[in-house]
Amino acid sequence: MSSSPPSIPLGAIATMNLDPTMGALFIGILLAAIFHGITTLQTIFYYTTYPKDRGLFKFLVAFVWALDTLSLAMVSFAVYMYVIKDFGNPLALMYINWGVAAEPAVSGTIALIVHLFLSSRIWKLDRRLASFAIILSVIAFVPFGISFASVGTILHKGSHSLWTDDRDLRWMSITADVVTVALDLGISATICVLLYKSRTGFGKTDKIITFLTIYTINSGLLPTMVSMGGMIAYLVSPSTLIFEAFIVTISKAYSNTFLATLNSRQSIMGRAMDDSSLAATSGKQQLHLPLRIPPLSSVKESDFVDTDSEVVSLTKLGHGDRSRGSKGGIEVHTMVEQMVEP
Numbered sequence: 001m002s003s004s005p006p007s008i009p010l011g012a013i014a015t016m017n018l019d020p021t022m023g024a025l026f027i028g029i030l031l032a033a034i035f036h037g038i039t040t041l042q043t044i045f046y047y048t049t050y051p052k053d054r055g056l057f058k059f060l061v062a063f064v065w066a067l068d069t070l071s072l073a074m075v076s077f078a079v080y081m082y083v084i085k086d087f088g089n090p091l092a093l094m095y096i097n098w099g100v101a102a103e104p105a106v107s108g109t110i111a112l113i114v115h116l117f118l119s120s121r122i123w124k125l126d127r128r129l130a131s132f133a134i135i136l137s138v139i140a141f142v143p144f145g146i147s148f149a150s151v152g153t154i155l156h157k158g159s160h161s162l163w164t165d166d167r168d169l170r171w172m173s174i175t176a177d178v179v180t181v182a183l184d185l186g187i188s189a190t191i192c193v194l195l196y197k198s199r200t201g202f203g204k205t206d207k208i209i210t211f212l213t214i215y216t217i218n219s220g221l222l223p224t225m226v227s228m229g230g231m232i233a234y235l236v237s238p239s240t241l242i243f244e245a246f247i248v249t250i251s252k253a254y255s256n257t258f259l260a261t262l263n264s265r266q267s268i269m270g271r272a273m274d275d276s277s278l279a280a281t282s283g284k285q286q287l288h289l290p291l292r293i294p295p296l297s298s299v300k301e302s303d304f305v306d307t308d309s310e311v312v313s314l315t316k317l318g319h320g321d322r323s324r325g326s327k328g329g330i331e332v333h334t335m336v337e338q339m340v341e342p
Contacts, residue, residue, distance in 0.1 A: 018093075020237070020240035020241065020242060021093055021240060021241045022079070022082055022083060022093070022241070024240060024241045024242045024244060024245045025075070025078075025079055025082075025100075025241050025244050025245060025248070026079060026083075027245050028075070028244055028245030028246070028247070028248040028249055029072070029075055029076060029079055029248060031245070031248075031249050031252075032071070032072050032075065032248045032249050032251075032252050033072060035249060035252030035253065035255075035256060036068055036069065036072050036252055038252075038256055039065060039068050039252060039255045039256055039259060040065065042256065042259035042260065042263055043061060043062075043065045043259060045263055046061050046259060046262055046263055047061070049263065049266060050262070050263075050265070050266075053262075057262065060113060060117075060258075061258075061259065061262070063113075064110055064113060064114075064255050064258055064259070065255070067106050067109055067110050067251070067255075068110065068251055068252060068255045070106055071103055071106045071107060071110075071248070071251045071252075072248075072252075074099040074100070074102060074103045074106065075099055075100060075103055075248045076099075077097075077099040078097035078098075078099035078100040081097050081099070082097065096154055098155060100244065101151060101154040101155050102151050102155065103247070103248065103251075104147040104150060104151055104247060105147050105148050105151045106251060107147065107247065107250050107251035107254075108143060108144045108146075108147030108148065108176075109144065109147075110251045110254045110255055110258075111140075111143065111144070111180065111223075111250070111251070111254050112140055112141065112143075112144040113254075113258070114223075114254040114255075114257060114258045115136070115137070115140035115183055115187070116137050116140060117258060117261075118187045118191075118220075118261075119133045119136040119137045119140065119187060120133065121187075121191060122136070122187065122190050122191060122194070125191065125194045125195075126194055129190070129194075132190070136183065136186060136187060139179065139183060140183060142175075142176070142179045143175075143176040143177075143179050143180045143183075146172050146173075146175060146176040147176060149172060150169055150172050150173060150176075153166070153168070153169050153172075154169070170238070173234060174231065174234070174235070177227055177228075177230060177231035177234070178231070180223075180227045181224055181227050181228055181231070184220050184223055184224040184227065185220070185224060187220065188216055188217055188219070188220035188224075191216045192213050192216055192217065195209050195212050195213045195216070196209070196213065211268075212268070215264070215268070219257050219260065219261060220257070222253045222256065222257060223250065223253040223254050223257055226246055226249055226250045226253045227246075227250060229246045230243050230246030230247055230250065231243075233245075233246060
């Protein structure tokens with residue numbers, strides 16, 4: 001692009017309000033850079049803490065981090081072109097830089113990987129819901145496909161007015177956001193219901209389930225909030241770039257959710273081991289009976305008839321409680337393994 005066109009007075013350029021356009025995009029990049037730093041730290045933590053993980057997950061972590069880095073680089077390049085290369089050329093703001101235009105394809109790929117990963121958690125928790133997990137996985141391809149279709153449309157036409165003038169693009173964007181939010185909520189809600197149904201009635205084991213439920217909600221909260229924020233911003237003000245501030249951070253939200261799920265396994269399993277061991281011992285009861293020895297002359301032969309059977313029944317009762325407590329601990333420990341292990 002050329003420098004400032006002569007047909008536009010310098011005074012008009014100086015009075016342009018860039019807050020809802022470049023200002024919003026700049027804030028989005030700052031947030032994206034912060035999240036990317038956290039993603040990088042989590043990636044390093046993963047490789048140093050879980051060196052024995054399967055090669056597939058090691059590859060996925062590296063791939064997600066690379067896509068996350070590419071997303072930040074693309075948007076940063078676009079802002080550089082707008083603010084530095086085309087400084088003083090307000091006409092450049094009318095067109096969408098290819099870096100911003102193509103970024104949704106990168107974010108869509110990261111979101112697809114995370115949705116497929118989280119959907120597999122449902123199948124691991126309850127094999128009877130395999131069909132439901134497959135349906136969620138298929139639905140996850142809807143926003144993924146829309147992201148690539150919208151990128152093609154934007155690159156072909158290349159004007160910011162597309163967000164308001166092109167009805168097809170508008171509906172594609174809204175549909176992708178709605179499906180994404182529904183997926184996030186559906187996956188989190190399903191896992192929470194499965195966890196609730198796994199309650200055993202023991203205080204310690206139920207405490208683990210409550211912890212996992214809260215963890216599941218918190219894990220899906222960040223991407224859901226960012227997706228909803230972007231959708232609301234687009235519906236309220238499609239002629240600005242405020243919604244772009246959410247779009248450039250959505251990939252970071254999914255990346256951190258994915259890595260946080262993998263990296264939290266050690267702490268979750270440690271907590272489950274501690275609490276389940278306490279639950280296993282909660283069934284142990286000590287029975288204290290008052291001991292009174294009568295005079296030998298008053299003891300009859302009939303007093304010895306059912307003594308052994310009573311002792312056996314009390315012993316069985318004690319072992320029954322122990323087995324019940326141990327079973328609760330074992331079941332919850334197995335459930336934790338199914339949920340957190342890749």
